[in-house]
Amino acid sequence: MFKSKKVLTLAIVMVLALSLVVTGCSNDAKDEKANSGNEGATTEKSGEKAEIDIFQFKVEIAKELEEAAKAYEEENPNVKINIQTVGGGDDYGAALKAAFQSGNEPDIFNVGGPQDIKDWMDKLEDLSDQPWVDKALEGVLSGATVDDKVYALPFNLEGYGFVYNKEIFKAAGIDAEKIVDFKSLEEAVKTLDKKIKDGELEEEFPLLESVFEFPAKETWITGLHTSNVALGQEFDSSIDAFNAEEVEFKYGDSLKKIIDLQADYSMHRDDKQKLNAVDYTTQAEEGIAIERVAIIQQGNWVYGLAEGVDEEVAEKLDILPIPLEGGKEDSIPVGVPMHWVVNKDSDDAVKDAAKDFLNWLYTSEKGKEYVVNEFHFIPPLTGYEDLEVEDPLGRAVSRYAEAGKTTPWVFMGYPTAWGMEGLGNNIQKYLSGEFTWEQVISESQAQWKEMR
Amino acid sequence: MKNSKGWFWIFVGPVLLAFVIVVIVPMITGIYYSFTDWNGIGNDANWVGLKNYTKIFTEDKDFLNAFLFTAKFALVSLITINVIGFGLALLMTKDFKLTNFFRSIFFMPNMIGGLILGFVWQFIFTKGFDSLGKLLNWSFLRGWLADPTTGFWGLVILMSWQMSGYMMVIYIAAIENIPESSLEAAKIDGANAWQRLRYIIMPLVAPAFTVGLFLTLSNSFKLYDQNLSLTAGGPHNSTQMLAMNIYNTAFKFNKLGLAQAKAVIFLITVAVITLTQIYYSKRREVEM
Known part of the structure; x- marks a missing residue:
């Protein structure tokens, strides 16, 4: 009895040890195979x-x-x-x-x-x-x-701007064509907000509850995209931003207006801190796609998301410019x-x-x-003249690109993680009341300098 | 046992080898990298001496915040997890019909991966709580995870829910090992339920407390996936824990050297704290 037990344990141990060795070997074998695959490519060079x-x-x-x-x-x-x-x-x-x-x-x-x-x-x-x-x-x-x-x-x-629902605008009697600068946008937002509050649009759009949804939780939306609206006009290109030792925030006040406009006319306008928990899904699939909000700051890529929820709504979408007061007001940022x-x-x-x-x-x-x-890509090359982009948002971006109403994407040139971890977090602090806007600017400037 | 030395190496050798390759060697290279400015991509790691370490202590506010947040979280969840776990264990060792069923129910959360749990609870906190708050007009249920306080308690609730069942199993095993005779003797001597718990059960379960406290403490300190999926450190990095701070330093800021230095400090801290805890808990254990 005692002996057999001993033999058994020994057997188990040997199996375990062996399996270790064997798995080790098999990995080696795999690696070798992979390597030989590559070598095969070199040896049979002639395009074989x-x-x-x-x-x-x-x-x-x-x-x-x-x-x-x-x-x-x-x-x-x-x-x-x-x-x-x-x-x-x-x-x-x-x-x-x-x-x-x-x-x-x-x-x-x-x-x-x-x-x-x-x-x-x-x-x-x-x-x-x-x-x-x-x-x-x-x-x-x-x-x-x-x-x-x-x-x-x-x-x-890719391009982003204020993605809006054409039908809601029509129902509210707003002419989107006339929105070409910040003032006209603000005007339109106020009209829309009043009509939503008065319940005038309730019948047609029962879920509609606010003009904007502002997902401050997603620091890529605030810290990269929103900020790019202003910085994309301060810097000429991402290389320019990449080489900049300091950031000036030349259009800092106009940037504040864009952020305030979105926050003030969102669902959590009375307690803006709560915007810090609003995410991309709430903004896109559970926002614009179900007609809960009328405008979101997003890019042509949300078409796929909206289409997945409601194809009809997705077809109603179009893009408004993000107007930077004092800068180019009728453009959208387009980039690679x-x-x-x-x-x-x-x-x-x-x-x-x-x-x-x-x-x-x-x-x-x-x-x-x-x-x-x-892929539903907007091609970065010429020679695609006979291929039409199918979705409305892609077409909108092409429209802006063809009319030359674009500003560059410079956030790729921000210092590593500055946009999301630096500025994006500072905007969250601004919304929760911990920072004033001046602090957001000065803190972000300091972070830029330090990270360069 | 003539050639016990040979046997010793046959048994220990393979495991030792594996341990050296996957733990010891990476640890040493890691410590080496903590003295360099490696960015994680190129092959140019320059020796910078103690610069990374001084930077952590003098400049890096985020690391300090993450450290304090983690310590606070570890302390609170240590208490909640073990109190709930021990409480459940006491209940589940009473004789009633459905104990086995309930035991598996309470253990269940532990079988789900941390990431998924995080997303499930994120849904509960942001959507479920919100709808409930709307319905009952309780404003404190709305906007969870949007500020540091609710983010903190969200994490505590999530971890308590997940880990309590596991601790319960450990405590159940310990409680069931207490000889019936000691409890009976105490009963005959006139000890009431509280006295039996305090003077018989608790001391005899002490070894399990050592294990339970160790597991919760080290797990809370090393927490990453739940943190990532529930709050991702937000808002404004206020709920960022140590592991996440280290990961972000390494992979978002591309400062692998600095991250390694943080990891070394992290390792030492966790080791010191848990070893101290084990030392003190061990002293409370009693031999039967």
């Missing part, structure tokens, strides 16, 4: 076989990109594309760093603005000789160019949210295939169709 690893961040297009890759693989049977998607902002950055540190370096990945490009400079392949460079719309490559060399392909164009880059340290054959894939995606007939019709 290449395996491209893509590490991208846009969750919304994960499936569609997969399909596009498949279409490319069909045309180029010797290329295999593996796509990995890690969602949203910070998580992507951390995951990308982890991927690089683990030695599993992707061949194509995404970077944001100038700070990202500087951080990743050691890894970026020079793409200046790519055919799409000449086709780029004016200014879109500014965030991807360092010393006259282009390092990145812009994802798409993300870039594609190629890893310099990948094997040559893989690099060539990767470049070719990106070029195919953005310039070939088939690729362009994916970009516009499947």
